[in-house]
Amino acid sequence: MSAIGQIIGGETSKIFIRERSGSRIELGDLLVAEEDDGNYSILQVKDLVYHSQVPQVMRELASGIQLENRGSQVEFLDEELRNYIIAEAKTILQIRNGKPQLPKRLPKFFTHVRRIEDDDLKFLKKEIEDPLYLGNVRSGSKELKTKIHVNAREAIPHHILIPATTGRGKSNLVKVMLWELMDIENIGMLVLDPHDEYYGRNEKGLKDHPNQEKLRYYTPEISKVEGEAISLNINLRSIRPEHFDGIVEFTSAQKDAIKLYHNKFEENWIQNIIRGEKVENQEGTKEKVSPSTLSVLQRKFDNILGIYEEEGRLESRGGVFTTDAGDSTIKDIIKSLEDGEIVIIDTSRLMGEAELLVGSIIVGALFNKYQKYKAEGKLEEKPIIGIVIEEAPRVLGKEVIERQGHNIYSTIAREGRKFNIGLVAITQLVTLIPRTILANMNTKIILGNEMSQERSEIIASASQDLSDDNRAIASLDRGEAIVTSIFTKFAVPIKIPLFEEHVKDKISETKEKPPLLSPEDL
Numbered sequence: 001m002s003a004i005g006q007i008i009g010g011e012t013s014k015i016f017i018r019e020r021s022g023s024r025i026e027l028g029d030l031l032v033a034e035e036d037d038g039n040y041s042i043l044q045v046k047d048l049v050y051h052s053q054v055p056q057v058m059r060e061l062a063s064g065i066q067l068e069n070r071g072s073q074v075e076f077l078d079e080e081l082r083n084y085i086i087a088e089a090k091t092i093l094q095i096r097n098g099k100p101q102l103p104k105r106l107p108k109f110f111t112h113v114r115r116i117e118d119d120d121l122k123f124l125k126k127e128i129e130d131p132l133y134l135g136n137v138r139s140g141s142k143e144l145k146t147k148i149h150v151n152a153r154e155a156i157p158h159h160i161l162i163p164a165t166t167g168r169g170k171s172n173l174v175k176v177m178l179w180e181l182m183d184i185e186n187i188g189m190l191v192l193d194p195h196d197e198y199y200g201r202n203e204k205g206l207k208d209h210p211n212q213e214k215l216r217y218y219t220p221e222i223s224k225v226e227g228e229a230i231s232l233n234i235n236l237r238s239i240r241p242e243h244f245d246g247i248v249e250f251t252s253a254q255k256d257a258i259k260l261y262h263n264k265f266e267e268n269w270i271q272n273i274i275r276g277e278k279v280e281n282q283e284g285t286k287e288k289v290s291p292s293t294l295s296v297l298q299r300k301f302d303n304i305l306g307i308y309e310e311e312g313r314l315e316s317r318g319g320v321f322t323t324d325a326g327d328s329t330i331k332d333i334i335k336s337l338e339d340g341e342i343v344i345i346d347t348s349r350l351m352g353e354a355e356l357l358v359g360s361i362i363v364g365a366l367f368n369k370y371q372k373y374k375a376e377g378k379l380e381e382k383p384i385i386g387i388v389i390e391e392a393p394r395v396l397g398k399e400v401i402e403r404q405g406h407n408i409y410s411t412i413a414r415e416g417r418k419f420n421i422g423l424v425a426i427t428q429l430v431t432l433i434p435r436t437i438l439a440n441m442n443t444k445i446i447l448g449n450e451m452s453q454e455r456s457e458i459i460a461s462a463s464q465d466l467s468d469d470n471r472a473i474a475s476l477d478r479g480e481a482i483v484t485s486i487f488t489k490f491a492v493p494i495k496i497p498l499f500e501e502h503v504k505d506k507i508s509e510t511k512e513k514p515p516l517l518s519p520e521d522l
């Protein structure tokens with residue numbers, strides 16, 4: 001492939017390339033500088049600057065004359081020789097004997113550079129186990145054929161963070177990832193889906209995946225769904241006081257009251273609070289819980305769970321939390337996850353806190369089980385578990401944790417890896433999440449972000465040095481991302497496929513598969 005520029009100087013962190021005129025090098029382009037021995041460096045363009053050898057005063061004079069329309073043909077000097085573009089690039093990788101290495105030396109002076117080709121990325125094609133496809137390598141805004149995978153069994157327990165502002169393609173990316181995970185065995189995924197967008201009730205979604213045995217879809221609106229949905233009913237008896245930890249704020253008087261009701265009524269504690277049953281003290285006379293505390297608790301449970309009392313009966317608004325069904329829902333979900341299935345919970349009809357509570361009940365129970373498995377030495381036989389959580393600062397935010405203490409999600413972020421449980425956390429605002437948690441998220445799939453403070457935080461917590469990528473992150477288009485991970489040698493620019501396109505290919509691929517034996521063989 002032809003040279004599009006030549007190295008004319010620089011230092012380890014910044015190489016200057018003089019662009020061959022008309023080559024149209026773009027920001028983010030990946031370029032290759034070859035050496036005589038077959039080794040080569042991969043460079044990424046970080047900045048572009050005009051360079052002119054014509055003195056400033058002459059340039060001003062020439063443009064002035066042109067502006068005044070007096071001599072638009074004025075050419076003081078040979079344009080191409082005197083004015084050119086310098087691409088400032090960074091060496092991101094050096095390939096020695098086919099193996100990628102972090103750059104330790106400068107490419108040779110005056111080496112010609114060319115655009116990258118798929119062949120230059122052969123080292124990425126080595127087989128990895130349980131490959132989770134994220135997208136294709138991207139050079140600037142041009143997509144290559146080389147696919148980027150991470151090892152799902154490694155990446156998920158080490159947590160994945162997806163930071164992006166709205167509309168940059170977060171949901172699309174998660175849909176693509178879940179679709180891919182449908183083909184990987186021994187990974188259970190719990191997806192709390194507040195926008196009911198992953199199953200694909202009315203459009204393409206996971207329901208269209210050929211491997212349907214791996215999918216469980218829980219929704220309160222089962223009658224409106226074609227296909228195999230399961231009713232999302234959760235019995236109040238499944239809820240324990242600690243499930244509210246760090247999710248719902250209670251005063252100390254309310255916490256005391258909850259403890260009392262739980263001690264006295266055990267699994268029926270919420271029902272009895274809602275019914276306003278009296279709890280007596282040891283003398284059997286006075287109420288221990290003040291009527292005002294009780295009524296605040298009743299109002300909270302009404303708001304969060306949609307449970308209230310009417311004419312002596314407990315009623316359920318929304319029908320998710322009930323007293324007369326859903327005894328086995330949580331157990332069934334946990335079993336599915338332990339069987340390596342993908343469980344989508346349509347929480348679109350629930351209040352934010354109720355959604356987190358549902359997750360808290362499931363994840364809390366699962367975490368306890370996995371702790372036990374580890375103690376018994378059985379953890380490695382169990383599937384990896386991933387939990388997809390949107391608007392992560394609701395549970396991982398500094399303020400929330402400081403105010404309400406740790407919740408099960410922040411516990412997973414800190415300790416889940418030891419028990420093979422990880423988060424796939426999605427957020428628009430990384431700055432709200434403590435650095436310690438961000439540093440624990442070892443794979444970040446960075447989508448476009450126009451907020452400079454957010455970009456700084458993302459860059460500061462990345463697994464690779466992204467200090468030159470501020471502008472690149474700001475200018476990422478929909479579906480364009482940078483993957484930075486402890487599992488990749490360099491921060492890989494990718495283009496995520498549009499889900500509908502990706503699915504179309506996959507569905508037709510499976511349909512077009514030739515029969516194992518031809519008619520003649522038979």
Ligand SMILES: Nc1ncnc2c1ncn2[C@@H]1O[C@H](COP(=O)(O)OP(=O)(O)OP(=O)(O)O)[C@@H](O)[C@H]1O
Nearest residue numbers: 165166167168169170171172173478479496497498
């Ligand atoms: N990889 C992609 N390639 C091309 N277009 C894309 C890609 N990802 C998303 N888009 C387009 O961008 C639009 C927004 O995508 P998506 O809903 O995934 O963004 P989002 O970040 O989740 O937005 P929101 O925060 O509003 O939920 C989609 O309608 C889709 O058409």
